[in-house]
Amino acid sequence: MTAVIIVGAGPAGMAAALTLVEAGLRPIVVDEAQRAGGQIFRRPPPGFTRPPAALYGADAAAATRLHLAFDALGDRIDYRPQTLVWAVEPDAVHLQGPQGRVRLDRGPLLLATGATDRLLPVDGWTKPGVFSLGGSQVALKAQGVAIGRRVAFCGTGPLLYLVAYQYAKAGAEVAAVLDTSAFGDGIRALPLLAADPAKLARGIYYLGWLRAHGVPVHHGVRPLTVHGESVTGLTWRDAGRRLNETRCDALALGFGLRSETQLADLAGVPFRFDPIRRQYLPDIDQDGRAPAGAVYLAGDGAAVRGAAAAETAGRLAALALAADLGRPVDTAARDALRGRMARFERFARGLDAAFPFPVDLLDTATDDTLLCRCEAVTVGTMRHAVGELGAEDVNRAKAFVRPGMGRCQGRMCGLATSELHARLRGLPPDQAGRLRGQAPVKPVPLA
Numbered sequence: 001m002t003a004v005i006i007v008g009a010g011p012a013g014m015a016a017a018l019t020l021v022e023a024g025l026r027p028i029v030v031d032e033a034q035r036a037g038g039q040i041f042r043r044p045p046p047g048f049t050r051p052p053a054a055l056y057g058a059d060a061a062a063a064t065r066l067h068l069a070f071d072a073l074g075d076r077i078d079y080r081p082q083t084l085v086w087a088v089e090p091d092a093v094h095l096q097g098p099q100g101r102v103r104l105d106r107g108p109l110l111l112a113t114g115a116t117d118r119l120l121p122v123d124g125w126t127k128p129g130v131f132s133l134g135g136s137q138v139a140l141k142a143q144g145v146a147i148g149r150r151v152a153f154c155g156t157g158p159l160l161y162l163v164a165y166q167y168a169k170a171g172a173e174v175a176a177v178l179d180t181s182a183f184g185d186g187i188r189a190l191p192l193l194a195a196d197p198a199k200l201a202r203g204i205y206y207l208g209w210l211r212a213h214g215v216p217v218h219h220g221v222r223p224l225t226v227h228g229e230s231v232t233g234l235t236w237r238d239a240g241r242r243l244n245e246t247r248c249d250a251l252a253l254g255f256g257l258r259s260e261t262q263l264a265d266l267a268g269v270p271f272r273f274d275p276i277r278r279q280y281l282p283d284i285d286q287d288g289r290a291p292a293g294a295v296y297l298a299g300d301g302a303a304v305r306g307a308a309a310a311e312t313a314g315r316l317a318a319l320a321l322a323a324d325l326g327r328p329v330d331t332a333a334r335d336a337l338r339g340r341m342a343r344f345e346r347f348a349r350g351l352d353a354a355f356p357f358p359v360d361l362l363d364t365a366t367d368d369t370l371l372c373r374c375e376a377v378t379v380g381t382m383r384h385a386v387g388e389l390g391a392e393d394v395n396r397a398k399a400f401v402r403p404g405m406g407r408c409q410g411r412m413c414g415l416a417t418s419e420l421h422a423r424l425r426g427l428p429p430d431q432a433g434r435l436r437g438q439a440p441v442k443p444v445p446l447a
């Protein structure tokens with residue numbers, strides 16, 4: 001039998017590998033990172049000595065448990081770190097890593113590719129000193145460095161408070177936390193957030209801690225302009241529409257997360273629009289099984305629900321895969337996992353309600369604001385593509401003026417481009433369509 005291939009060694013991929021090994025299989029596990037762990041449980045390079053409690057805070061026990069269990073798999077899996085899956089074809093999966101270019105026969109495929117920051121264009125967002133929120137956390141978690149001496153955090157989502165807290169705890173000066181969501185959004189979301197009281201309590205703790213330590217926290221903010229050649233400050237409007245400026249030498253910007261779905265697209269998985277997450281997502285069953293083609297999805301790459309949900313989903317998808325291969329499956333354990341997923345989904349919906357995507361920023365963006373940084377496409381160019389050129393969907397706009405055509409393949413600008421397209425036409429976001437995935441999903445050497 002052709003080997004099972006797991007893409008991603010975050011909580012979802014690691015849990016899937018553990019489950020498949022328990023079912024008597026030896027999967028290939030491919031991850032482009034140097035060490036297994038994924039985003040939340042990202043490990044620093046060998047030789048770095050920050051202890052798990054400093055790196056992962058309240059998640060330290062979960063991180064250590066998964067790291068140890070995964071490392072103990074040894075050669076019961078074929079683990080390929082620092083290896084990118086850059087293309088999926090009907091009969092092959094293409095890798096680029098320390099062994100160079102490798103073609104694997106395509107067996108059952110379990111995609112656990114996680115998420116990345118969700119970005120919106122703000123005037124000056126590509127200047128030196130502006131980082132995505134997740135990127136600012138990666139710098140701290142993986143390398144033990146801060147992105148600046150005096151850092152402002154702007155955007156929305158639970159990561160905004162978590163990363164600001166982590167920076168402050170690590171000794172950086174946090175200039176401000178500027179949340180685009182209104183305080184009332186969080187209050188209204190409480191009934192849904194109560195699905196996970198421990199996580200809710202943690203979020204409230206981060207907010208309280210930042211305030212208690214004198215960090216200015218503002219809600220209902222609209223960021224306007226990043227100043228300086230390299231960042232010197234950010235102007236923003238407060239909830240009362242008053243102009244403010246926060247001075248800083250680095251800015252972390254992020255508006256939630258987006259699922260990393262290109263490989264699912266290349267693998268032929270159908271997509272459906274999720275109106276709450278405002279993204280086209282792989283159309284899978286409750287266990288993560290795609291309708292055809294022996295493809296399974298788990299974790300944030302299927303829908304953003306957080307680390308504990310990713311681990312549960314990884315187990316569920318692996319059980320589905322094992323069952324489809326005719327292996328015996330403990331159905332009671334599977335049903336328990338399904339029950340947990342329902343609770344995670346409720347909490348995730350609460351987060352989406354507490355931290356709504358501030359899509360109105362696109363209406364006030366100036367024509368000169370960069371939308372697609374790889375191809376230097378501005379908001380004004382996109383307005384022209386829709387208005388004068390009549391691009392009827394986002395792929396047509398891509399053909400006309402190239403947003404999403406560059407190195408990142410729309411991974412950074414794609415959702416903002418779709419949202420802008422829909423707003424310019426006065427339609428709901430699903431009507432813009434979605435940028436289709438293309439190989440290579442990330443840059444690979446020409447050779």
Ligand SMILES: Cc1cc2nc3c(=O)[nH]c(=O)nc-3n(C[C@H](O)[C@H](O)[C@H](O)COP(=O)(O)OP(=O)(O)OC[C@H]3O[C@@H](n4cnc5c(N)ncnc54)[C@H](O)[C@@H]3O)c2cc1C
Nearest residue numbers: 008010011012032038039040085114134299300306307310
């Ligand atoms: C930058 C960032 C920071 C985050 N920090 C936190 C946090 O501190 N706390 C928290 O609760 N949640 C955090 N989250 C959310 C968190 O990522 C998840 O909920 C959880 O890690 C999801 O697990 P996962 O296994 O689905 O994906 P991930 O943990 O994201 O793992 C996905 C893995 O897939 C690999 N991968 C993706 N595409 C490819 C490819 N083409 N080829 C090879 N490998 C590939 C990646 O290298 C990665 O290791 C963060 C998210 C992001 C994006």
